[in-house]
Amino acid sequence: MTSQNFFERNQDVISVTSLNRMARDLLEAGLPPVWIGGEISNLTLAASGHAYFSLKDGGAQVRCVMFRHKLSQLPFRPQEGMQVELRGQVTLYEARGEFQINVGEMRAAGLGRLYEAFERLKAKLQAEGLFDTARKRELPAHPAAIGIVTSPAAAALRDVVSTLRRRMPGIPLILYPAQVQGEGSARQIADAVRTAGEREEVDVLIVCRGGGSIEDLWSFNEEIVARAVAACPIPTVSGVGHETDFTICDFVADRRAPTPTAAAELVSPNREHLAMQLEQTRRALERALSRLLTDKAQQLDFLGRRLTHPGAKLRTQADKLNALSQTLRQRVHGAFEQGRWRLQLASTRLARHQPDLAGQIQSLQQRQARLLRARDRLLERRAQQLARLEATLTALNPEAVLARGYAIVQKQNGQPVKSPAELLDHEKVTLRLAEGSVEARIEHAHGVQPELPF
Structure with a gap:
């Protein structure tokens, strides 16, 4: 549905916000992102990091905004009056009803293709690992010779040579000449770098030229130069342009210097x-x-005080030897006398404690005789005691009582009977005699049966 049809069917009044939103939608849907060229004016870099400016030419201008995340990706900083080419979305800022462009890309006017080529080659070589820190080599602290790749007519050569002569004039310098600007310059620079690597005459190599526009420095952005520097067996320092200039050569070299003079300071010790x-x-x-x-x-003074004449030292040693000999004789004699005295003392003590064998034998015999007599008396007492015990045992033996005519009355279960009251009338009992046993029956007098105990 077109906007005209919409308004024909809807006669109600709409708000400004709705109008601006509709205008924004129409602009964004109807105009695709395009490249626009012009001059930057009224540039404002906000604290938020966004850039607000106008893009104008001789007949008109348009408001533009470039947000921080896009602005940070630019290889340069936008400046007032700079001729640029930008690509963005044409839209409308609803809050103020202002027609503006949301910028996504920007390049310096006329250099768009160069910047694009720069970024493509940079991305390609970075993907191959030519920019990796791990492959960077340390520069020699004291190079025996320094090589320079630049034009013999370049002001950069004079700056490098004067700096090296001032810092360390004794180091030999070898120039590998090459055109550093114009057609064919990139191949000359690459050939000079390869020549330096093949000759191996220097310990470090400076690749340099002075400042200039991006077109002037473009030879150092060529792939042939980048690959020659990356393959060079000698540590390389890139000193191309000014501090704000960056080239592909800077990224592949082992070290980047902001200027040719700074490159000379990097490779040379300070005299x-x-x-x-x-x-x-x-x-x-x-x-x-x-x-x-x-x-x-x-x-030496201390040792001199300790130093003595050899004769005096020999006399001292002789005196010391005599003293030691006399001491040894005294100690040997003393030890001998002490040993002899101890031997006499031991002999005396031995004689005093020598046992009387005859007396000991006699005493032993007497003790033996007493022991035999005591044994005989003990045996006699034990025999008498045994006889008495035997007589007592014989007297107390029940068999001996039975032999005198007595009998033992036992019930059928073998229990001895102590009282007639324990027996029943006509009860069978056993009479144990001295020479055997007989059975008997109990007959109580007058047929009376005693009461049984309970």
Whole structure:
């Protein structure tokens, strides 16, 4: 449905917000993103990081906004009066009803294709790992020779040479000449870098030229130069343009210097600094040597006081030997006398404690006789005691009682009977006699049966 049909069918009044929204939708749907060229004016860089400006030409202008995340991706900073080409979405800012462009890409006017080529090659080489930090090499601290790839007529060569002569004039410099601008310059630079790597005459190589426009520096953005620098066996330093200039050569080199002069400072030691270090080292060695000589002199004096004449030392040793010999004789004699005295003392004690064998034998015989007599008396007493016990046992033996005519009355279960009251009338009992047993029956007198105990 077109806007005309919409208004014909809807005669109600709409709000400004609705109108602006409809206008925005129509603009965004009807105009695709396009490249637009013009001059930047009224540039404002907000604290939020967004950029607000107008893009104008000789007959008109349009409001533009570039948000922070897009602005941060630009290889340059937009400036007032800069001729640029930008691509963005044509839209309407509803709150103020302002026609504007939301910028997504920007490039310097006339250089769009160069920037695009730059970014494509940069992405390609980065994907291959030519920019990786791991492949970067350390620069030699004290190079024996320094190589320079640049034009013999370039002002950058004079800056590099003067800096190296000032910092360390004794280092040889070898120039590998190459055209650094114009047609065929990229191949010359690549050939010069390969020549330096093949000759291996230097320890570090500077690839440099002075500042200029992007077209002037474009030779150092060519793939042939980047691959030659990356393949060079010598550590390389790229010093192309000014501090704000970046080239592909900067990314593949082992070190980037913001200027050719800075590149010369990176590869060369500072003579004044080395001289100062040498002077400090000399003073430290001088102090150490002075302390060493003082210590050795004191040690020599101490040893000199201890040093004596060999004859005097021999006499001292002889006196000491005589004293030791006399002491040894005295100690041997003393030990001998002490041993002899101990032997006499032991002999005396042995004689005093020598046993009387005859007396001991006699005493032993007497003790033996007493022991035999005591044994006989004991045996006699034990025999008498045994006889008495035997007579007592015989007297108490029940068999002996039965032999005198007595009998033992037992019930059928073998229990001895102690009282007639324990027996029933006509009860069978056993009479145990001295020479055997007989059965008997109980007959109570007058037929009376005693009461049984309960």
